[in-house]
Amino acid sequence: MGILNNGPHGPFKGRINNTVYYMLGDKNVSREIGVSTKPRTVPQLRNQLVTRLCSLFFCSVKDFIETGFSIKARKAKDNSYNQAIKHNKRDIFMGDYPDLEFNFEQILLSKGDLNHAEDLEVMQIPFGLQFNWKTDPKMAWPDAADQVMLLAYFPKHNRTEYELFGNSRISGTASLEIPPSLHGEYMETYMSFISADRTQVSDSVYTGGFNKREGTDYSLLLRS
Numbered sequence: 001m002g003i004l005n006n007g008p009h010g011p012f013k014g015r016i017n018n019t020v021y022y023m024l025g026d027k028n029v030s031r032e033i034g035v036s037t038k039p040r041t042v043p044q045l046r047n048q049l050v051t052r053l054c055s056l057f058f059c060s061v062k063d064f065i066e067t068g069f070s071i072k073a074r075k076a077k078d079n080s081y082n083q084a085i086k087h088n089k090r091d092i093f094m095g096d097y098p099d100l101e102f103n104f105e106q107i108l109l110s111k112g113d114l115n116h117a118e119d120l121e122v123m124q125i126p127f128g129l130q131f132n133w134k135t136d137p138k139m140a141w142p143d144a145a146d147q148v149m150l151l152a153y154f155p156k157h158n159r160t161e162y163e164l165f166g167n168s169r170i171s172g173t174a175s176l177e178i179p180p181s182l183h184g185e186y187m188e189t190y191m192s193f194i195s196a197d198r199t200q201v202s203d204s205v206y207t208g209g210f211n212k213r214e215g216t217d218y219s220l221l222l223r224s
Helices: 042-060 062-068 070-076 080-088
Strands: 002-004 012-016 019-024 027-032 121-125 128-132 147-154 159-163 173-177 187-194 205-210
Touching: 042 062, 042 080, 062 070, 062 080, 062 147, 062 159, 062 187, 070 080, 121 205, 128 147, 147 173, 159 173
Parallel strands: none
Antiparallel strands: 002 012, 012 019, 019 027, 121 128, 128 173, 147 159, 147 187, 187 205
């Protein structure tokens, strides 16, 4: 059943026959539903698997990408999730179907024009991770007021720990607390900056993996 919002001239929402209507930003869009009886090709099967894996991963980092892609989404009149998929889907997988695995170094969790960190170092500390980067005491405003965004992703658990609005850029250091239950677990880490007025972000930077164990196959962990 389709719903006609706001009277006869309002947008449709819902299903009518084999067509689904929905809102995408401020646009009323539609798509047809159909069932194909043809065998799927390898490229189609690969795309189906990539789509599912992307959904699992990007849903787990949803809060982070909501901020990290918010500006791109606003300019495109889209949502942050769609923009994250658009900027990642093609480049973040390695291997041949069906043996695909994430290339974590290629994943972007934010996209924008701010400068990223220079001379970045990350180390494990007793309660989590310590991030350090080059800074200048004479750094001018507003760059000095940019805030750091930090994220650790745990493939085994498809779980994240993150900080959206952390220390200022000029501080040159920030920490991310990791729950004791995840200490020693394999994690992949990322860092971005966001302006104090929330109008700009930087591209995220991959800051390395920790605790990956030799002989453990992590490529299939997201398929369960």
